[in-house]
Amino acid sequence: MKLRLIAIACSAILVSGLTAGPVLAAGPAAAPAPTDDAALRDKAKSAGLQALPYGAGKVTNNPMTHEKIDLGAMLFFEPRLSASGLISCATCHNLSIGGDDNQSTSVGHGWQKGPRNAPTVLNAVYNTAQFWDGRAADLKAQAKGPIQAGPEMNNKPEAVVATLKSMPEYVERFRRAFPGETDPVTFDNMAKAIEAFEATLVTPSAPFDTWLEGDDAAMTSEQKEGLALFIGKGCTACHTGVNVGGQAYFPFGLIKKPGADILPLGDKGRFAVTKTATDEYVFRAGPLRNIALTAPYFHSGQVWDLEEAVGIMSNAQLGKELSGHDAKQIAIFLTALTGQQPQVMVPILPVETKDTPKPKP
Numbered sequence: 001m002k003l004r005l006i007a008i009a010c011s012a013i014l015v016s017g018l019t020a021g022p023v024l025a026a027g028p029a030a031a032p033a034p035t036d037d038a039a040l041r042d043k044a045k046s047a048g049l050q051a052l053p054y055g056a057g058k059v060t061n062n063p064m065t066h067e068k069i070d071l072g073a074m075l076f077f078e079p080r081l082s083a084s085g086l087i088s089c090a091t092c093h094n095l096s097i098g099g100d101d102n103q104s105t106s107v108g109h110g111w112q113k114g115p116r117n118a119p120t121v122l123n124a125v126y127n128t129a130q131f132w133d134g135r136a137a138d139l140k141a142q143a144k145g146p147i148q149a150g151p152e153m154n155n156k157p158e159a160v161v162a163t164l165k166s167m168p169e170y171v172e173r174f175r176r177a178f179p180g181e182t183d184p185v186t187f188d189n190m191a192k193a194i195e196a197f198e199a200t201l202v203t204p205s206a207p208f209d210t211w212l213e214g215d216d217a218a219m220t221s222e223q224k225e226g227l228a229l230f231i232g233k234g235c236t237a238c239h240t241g242v243n244v245g246g247q248a249y250f251p252f253g254l255i256k257k258p259g260a261d262i263l264p265l266g267d268k269g270r271f272a273v274t275k276t277a278t279d280e281y282v283f284r285a286g287p288l289r290n291i292a293l294t295a296p297y298f299h300s301g302q303v304w305d306l307e308e309a310v311g312i313m314s315n316a317q318l319g320k321e322l323s324g325h326d327a328k329q330i331a332i333f334l335t336a337l338t339g340q341q342p343q344v345m346v347p348i349l350p351v352e353t354k355d356t357p358k359p360k361p
């Protein structure tokens with residue numbers, strides 16, 4: 001034990017000596033604490049952190065079948081669900097770049113900018129409710145929103161159904177995905193198929209998961225140090241469960257309100273859903289899985305650097321200024337939440353017929 005401590009203290013001096021001389025004065029306190037993996041794992045579990053299960057997440061009132069999931073994949077990539085014929089779910093939830101769009105706030109119909117940053121669809125099935133303010137109870141309720149939203153896909157349910165019914169392959173696929181229904185091509189069933197597909201968009205086997213399941217070597221010592229800080233500083237009070245967030249609502253600026261650039265005054269969050277004064281500026285704790293892939297951060301999408309986002313959180317939610325070192329270690333831990341990205345084949349969509357409504361710019 002003694003030997004190990006000395007070794008660590010020496011390596012700390014070496015490291016700080018190489019990088020920034022004056023840091024040496026901080027002495028061994030700045031050195032990474034030796035990690036007792038088993039003890040840290042217990043702490044993580046008691047803080048409510050859980051490994052992401054393999055396989056699709058569970059959805060309610062929507063039996064999952066291959067036919068439905070395949071149809072949902074087509075609809076997710078289907079630009080003709082939008083009035084312009086240009087915008088699909090994948091436009092803003094691009095599965096090649098972490099399930100979001102890398103924009104501060106999304107750009108939709110007619111190049112309009114929406115008010116909020118697009119969250120990732122990856123692992124969204126594990127959120128307690130959908131959207132930054134939780135206004136959609138589940139993925140099938142959520143899917144109907146963007147298609148009708150003016151600044152997003154700007155379409156009408158009747159037009160969507162007419163588009164889908166104009167292509168015989170869709171009619172046949174809806175029939176197989178919703179067997180026994182007399183009129184299976186409906187807006188509701190479209191949403192159910194999309195939900196079934198989205199439930200498969202999960203990213204298991206992140207280094208953190210493999211480590212939590214018992215493989216000490218799956219995370220680096222920096223990631224472990226970052227995890228210890230993430231728990232020790234109190235981040236897990238709000239970011240916990242399978243999705244390391246996404247499970248509950250909290251005021252953004254619980255202790256100290258961030259500036260209006262990061263927390264725009266016009267967006268009162270959950271207040272718009274519940275009309276309860278205490279819900280002003282309340283948002284769902286951001287799910288932190290794959291967070292290293294989904295900059296920019298916060299519902300305003302104004303922060304591009306993960307370390308900076310971590311620092312803002314600590315000030316706003318915990319009232320603690322993090323040292324640069326601690327913010328960096330936590331950000332390094334957060335990279336251990338990047339899991340195996342779903343390998344999705346780009347679906348080939350049916351060709352339109354003379355009955356398919358024409359795109360409206």
Ligand code: HEC
Pocket residue numbers: 076087088089090091092093106107108109114116117118119120121124127129130131132133139142143144146147151152153194
């Ligand atoms: C123009 C860009 C755009 C398009 C197109 C779009 N979305 Fe989104 N999506 C967003 C934005 C922005 C949000 C966050 C809105 C909010 O919280 O108020 C969001 C939120 C979501 C969420 C919630 C995730 C979470 O963590 O709460 C899901 C799921 C989702 N979209 C799926 C879809 C599906 C399915 C489609 C296609 C039917 C779609 N989106 C089309 C931009 C878009």
Ligand code: HEC
Pocket residue numbers: 132230233234235236237238239249250251252254282283284285286287288291294296297298299300309310313314317318330
């Ligand atoms: C009191 C609850 C609370 C605590 C404590 C807390 N957070 Fe948050 N976190 C939130 C909420 C709420 C949001 C969503 C903010 C918004 O609306 O943009 C969030 C968002 C985030 C985001 C951005 C997510 C995204 O997709 O853009 C990161 C990163 C983050 N938190 C990390 C941390 C870290 C690291 C800590 C500890 C230093 C921490 N949080 C402590 C509630 C909390």
